[in-house]
Amino acid sequence: MMKKKINKQIKLIRNFFAIDKTIIICLITLCAINIVVQLSANDDLIRRLMSDIIYISVGIIVLFIFANLTTGQIKHVAIPFYVVSLIFLVLVLIIGVRLHGAQRWLNLGIRLQPSELCKLSVPIILAYYFSEIKKKYTWYNYFIGFILILIPFALIVKQPDLGTGILVFFSGFVVLFLAELPWKFIIIALVGFILSTPIVWSHLHEYQQHRILTLLNPQSDPLGKGYHIIQGMIAIGSGGFWGKGYMHGTQAHLNFIPEKHTDFVIAILAEEWGYIGVVTVLTIYLILILRSLHIMRLTTDLFSRLIAGSIILSFTMYILINMGMVSGIFPVVGVPLPFISYGGTATVVLMCGFGILLSIAKQNKY
């Protein structure tokens, strides 16, 4: 009896940790790289380094918890989660903390960035919505889908935080796309986007307009608008093939790189570790993505497929936008590099996402 009980417990515990090895190894490696790079990026800011490690630890715990949820459980919380994140977004606009000219944070004991939650709550609600409709989708369903995306999008852009807004929009849009949003809708939306550019442009904040203009020709104003981009490119380029050596990046340690521990962290990695370092990180990302796509293809459950596709594509998008921005092919929008930028709500939310993926992987097995 006792033995049976113990065996059952061992089995439970084993079960708890029995998750996809490729993904967990990739994630742990990325977290290790995070700590190594952050050590260099923060010079001697021990406190910030400690809180980074705490965020990562919390993230890993959350990862395991989510990995052991079932799809049904996630479906259950889809609506409340969405509503709560909308309430938080409204609260941010009312009682949010202002930093760098934008009101993005909520102070609830710990500092929370509700827009980050939307990166998960929006795809979940959409995946839930589309998986619950058993007949063929009509334009009405897609219209509802768009409404579900646009409400949080509008609230986030209002903060203002265009970067996160676009990513939230993208994470939702991916679900629509995987739910067979007709190509003609996509093309109409694209044409509409291009046509509305001048109108959107006039509504953009001046600093956002500047960033886009500077991107087109950063050398035009090397000490003003183009400074961030140029300094980032100098750091990357001067790293060369082998890098300048750990802790020996001049761009990093002489304060030429702005926001070096968050958005521009790849510049430090590229400067100190060279192209070798960049290739290593990109390879890990690629393995992670391909493995996740494999998991997605194996599942038969529509909800799981939709949510997995959204998580994977959003993740790819973060990498593309962040590394493209720092190397000067995209405008400077505030997007952190997944798992390597200084941790925070973003890291925890990413861990949630991969937790969901792992839980899908687990359910594939049984």
Add this chain to the structure above:
Amino acid sequence: MTKSRIISIYVFVVITFIILFARYFYLQLIDYQLWLKQSINNYSSTILTKSNRGAILDRNNVILATNKISYVAAVLKKDIPQNANDVFESLAKYINYTDLDIKKFNLQRKSSKKYDWIILKDDLSDKEIAMLTSHLFEFPYLQISARTKRYYPFKDIYSHSIGYIGRLSQIDQNKLQEKALSDFYLNKDYIGKSGLEQYYESTLRGQLGRKTIKTDANGNELALINNNKPQDGDSIVLTIDNNLQKIAWEALGNRKGAIVALDPRDGGILAFVSKPGFDPNWFIDGIGIDDWNELFNDPQKPLVNRASQSTFPPGSTFKPFMAIAALVLGIRAPNSTIIDPGYFTIPGSNHRFRDSYPYGRGLIDFTRAIAVSSDTFFYKLGYDMNIDNADYILNMFNFGKQTGIDLPNEKSGVLPSRKWKKDHFKNDKYQQKWHAVDSVTFGIGQGLNNYTPLQMAYATSIIANNGRAITPHFLDKIIDSRGYVVESYLPKITQLPIPESDFVFVKKAMQKVITEGTGVSISQGLKYTLAGKTGTAQVVSMNRNNRKAKFSGANYRDHSWFIAFAPVESPVIAVAVFVENGGMGAAAAAPIARKMIDFYILGSKLAEENQQYEKFTPQYQNDESNIVENDEEKNQ
């Protein structure tokens, strides 16, 4: 979920990673060098420190050009109050300023940038400094600072030999860039613009100090990367004798002219005068366009270097050289004689070339022809001589080519020849050919002959040396800031292939010029042997009687020449004196030469005056005492 959507996802992922791998490959491998350079520029900045320019000294170490510490009141251009005139008015309580200061101020203001210092007043006196510093609160934008300034204590006396320095112009900067010398200069640095300052620029300028430091993004100094201290320029010691130069300058009085004296033994220039001159101190920080125009349009032409950059017909001072040519070529023998009727006619022509002594001297021999400067004798001599052969000999005396002196922009003069006429008179068929008339006027140093006073002095020294030609030069030696000799000038010597007897003959004749010839007026009380030759060069041809009235101003008076060397047995000085529109050679130029040679050979009270001028004292390198002008430059 259809297959096409899944393929789309894979396509998106693959494209994303191709973009990122390629982009970082491009930045880190292909453009690596470019970005590395930028990252180094980012954290290193170089501070340039000016070096002290070397001094210029005469043979007795009297300072002819040096650096003086000057206290200046300056203001950043961006801080100049709206009404700049009010500033001057309120400053008037404490300092004296002149219209020139305001003019200079406006000039600098026009040509400067926002963060340049503009000098309100330089050379502040001790009293002015005291007054200003105690009232500085009234002028918060004002800064009083010390800087070194080039100073020429003898002003216009050396304006054409030493020249002057000035701020780098755009043209200078382009030239420096071509020669890859830009690194030797600061942004608004000085450079030798004329004379010896220009010729010995690379010796005098020294080397900038370069301190490279590592800074962070905010410009905080973190570490010293390297520090090259400025190296002071070397000083040059000239062969010039300041006392002789002063005597020559004063002897010319208010007449225009040029005097060149050199030591025939080593070719060293002893005196080099071109009068009138100008004060080179004015040019250092640039003079206004008005002042420039005034100097430029001055009828006295003070900007013209008459000694080495202007040519004049030598007149009768050319005769000794013609005599040597005739002896070498065998056209005349030392004992040749002619009958002088007071004029010369070319056989088969009626035209009479008149002698300046119109009565005719009858029977006259070669020696006397030189002594009394017989035109008839030399008309005939010129006529009898083949111009090509004459040119061959006279070329050896450097007529028609540069002497090679260490001064920029030397003129080569004109030694007329068949080729020269052909090249020069392109549109005049008649003048293109060499005519007998040309040979006749050539014989007495008129016609197309044109030489610089420097060339005449040099040629004279060759006669004095019996054909040993030593290239004239200013430089004696180069010394470093501690007084050690870095380099001594080595004279360039060539021996002309002319028999010594010919020189001895001509020298004797030139001595007779002084004892019983045209120069007899300066022979009184002579305590050494002197040889010379007078010359009176026509400015316009007076033979054309109908034009006489038109050309009868002071500017059309004859030029007065005198060449001389002494003592005849072993010459130590050779002189060429040229007085523009001075009239007869014997009257104007000869007494000046006598005065100079008297002083040089016999010495005089003036030697004691030597003491009163500031002498060069070697400095021992001491960083604290060196006042240097800093110029910060951040590498971009």
